[in-house]
Amino acid sequence: MYTPRTPRIVAARRLQRRKDRDQSGRFLAEGPQAVREALAAGVVLELFGTGSALDRYPELVAQAPEVSPVTDDALNALAETVHPQGLVAVCEQVDVPxxxxxxxxxxxxxxxxxxxxxxxxxxxxxxxxxxxxxxxxxxxxxxxxxxxxxxxxxxxxxxxxxxxxxxxxxxxxxxxxxxxxxxxxxxxxxxxxxxxxxxxxxxxxxxxxxxxxxxxxxxxxxxxxxxxxxxxxxxxxxxxxxxxxxxxxxxxxxxxx
Known part of the structure; x- marks a missing residue:
C-alpha cells in the first residue's frame, strides 16, 4: 500500500502545481464523481484509493486501467479538500486546439x-x-x-x-x-x-x-x-x-x- 513517501505518490502530488501539470499534460481528479466522469471520458491513467473507498466503489475500480491502494495519509496528501472521499485519479488533459x-x-x-x-x-x-x-x-x-x-x-x-x-x-x-x-x-x-x-x-x-x-x-x-x-x-x-x-x-x- 502506497504511503506519502512512495515515489508515485510524490510524483502525482506534483500535479497540484500548474507548472508540473503543463509540463506533463496530466492533472488530478478528486472524488468519485470526477473520477466517474474521467473514466467515462477514457482519460484516467491511474486510480489511487484508500482500502475503504476501493471497496465502496467497485464499479469505478473495474473501469480503471491501473489501481493503486494507498494509506489515508497518502490520499490526504493527494487531495485538496478538507474531507476527501478516498479517490484521486491521475488523468490526461483533455483540451483541444x-x-x-x-x-x-x-x-x-x-x-x-x-x-x-x-x-x-x-x-x-x-x-x-x-x-x-x-x-x-x-x-x-x-x-x-x-x-x-x-x-x-x-x-x-x-x-x-x-x-x-x-x-x-x-x-x-x-x-x-x-x-x-x-x-x-x-x-x-x-x-x-x-x-x-x-x-x-x-x-x-x-x-x-x-x-x-x-x-x-x-x-x-x-x-x-x-x-x-x-x-x-x-x-x-x-x-x-x-x-x-x-x-x-x-x-x-x-x-x-
Whole structure:
C-alpha cells in the first residue's frame, strides 16, 4: 500500500502545481464523481484509493486501467479538500486546439477571458455544459482549467465540452467561423432580454465573459459584434460572473431551441 513517501505518490502530488501539470499534460481528479466522469471520458491513467473507498466503489475500480491502494495519509496528501472521499485519479488533459473545436461548427460557445478565480471558471464550465454549449475557451492569462478547484467546481463538465486554451486575439477567428460574438458589459448598449425578444439570439453565438474585478479587455469589447448587459430590475449593483453567465447562456439556449 502506497504511503506519502512512495515515489508515485510524490510524483502525482506534483500535479497540484500548474507548472508540473503543463509540463506533463496530466492533472488530478478528486472524488468519485470526477473520477466517474474521467473514466467515462477514457482519460484516467491511474486510480489511487484508500482500502475503504476501493471497496465502496467497485464499479469505478473495474473501469480503471491501473489501481493503486494507498494509506489515508497518502490520499490526504493527494487531495485538496478538507474531507476527501478516498479517490484521486491521475488523468490526461483533455483540451483541444481551437481549430479543431471550431471546425465542428459549434452553436454555443463560452469564452472566459483572463478569469483568475478557479471556482468561478469551473462554475461557468458547468453552466455552459448544462446550457448545451459545445466549447468553453480559456482566453489569455486565464486560470488553468485543470486547477483542482476548477475541476471540482465543474462537477464533471470538464469532460463533456471542448475545453480550449487560446490567446485573447480570437474574435476574428470566432467570427470567421460563423459565430456572432457578444461581449458582456455592465455598460453595454444592448441587453439580454431585448436581444432575446428581438430574435437575435437564435444564431450561433460566442459569449465573452471577463473577470469580476476588471471586466473584459477593451480590445475584446471593441472587436465584438455587440456589447450586452444583463438587465438589473432590483437594487443589486450587479450579478457575479457565474450568475451572469447562466443568464446569457440560457437565453441563447432557449432561443436556439
Amino acid at each position: 481551437i481549430g479543431k473545436a471550431l471546425v465542428k461548427q459549434p452553436r454555443l460557445v463560452a469564452v472566459v477571458a483572463e478569469i483568475r478565480d478557479p471556482g468561478n471558471a469551473g462554475t461557468v464550465l458547468r453552466t455552459a455544459d448544462a446550457a448545451g454549449a459545445d466549447a468553453v475557451i480559456f482566453a489569455g492569462d486565464a486560470v488553468d482549467p485543470y486547477n483542482g478547484k476548477c475541476v471540482r467546481a465543474s462537477a464533471g463538465s470538464l469532460f463533456h465540452v471542448d475545453v480550449v486554451r487560446s490567446p485573447l486575439t480570437i474574435i476574428d477567428l470566432l467570427q470567421d467561423s460563423g459565430l456572432q460574438v457578444l461581449a458582456t458589459s455592465g455598460a453595454g448598449e444592448d441587453d439580454v432580454d431585448s436581444l432575446l425578444d428581438g430574435g437575435l439570439l437564435d444564431r450561433p453565438t460566442a459569449w465573452l465573459f471577463g473577470s469580476e474585478a476588471h471586466g473584459l479587455p477593451e480590445a475584446m469589447l471593441a472587436a465584438a459584434d455587440r456589447r450586452v448587459r444583463v438587465p438589473i430590475y432590483g437594487a443589486a449593483e450587479s450579478l457575479n460572473l457565474a450568475a451572469a453567465a447562466a443568464v446569457c447562456l440560457y437565453a441563447s439556449a432557449r432561443a436556439q431551441r
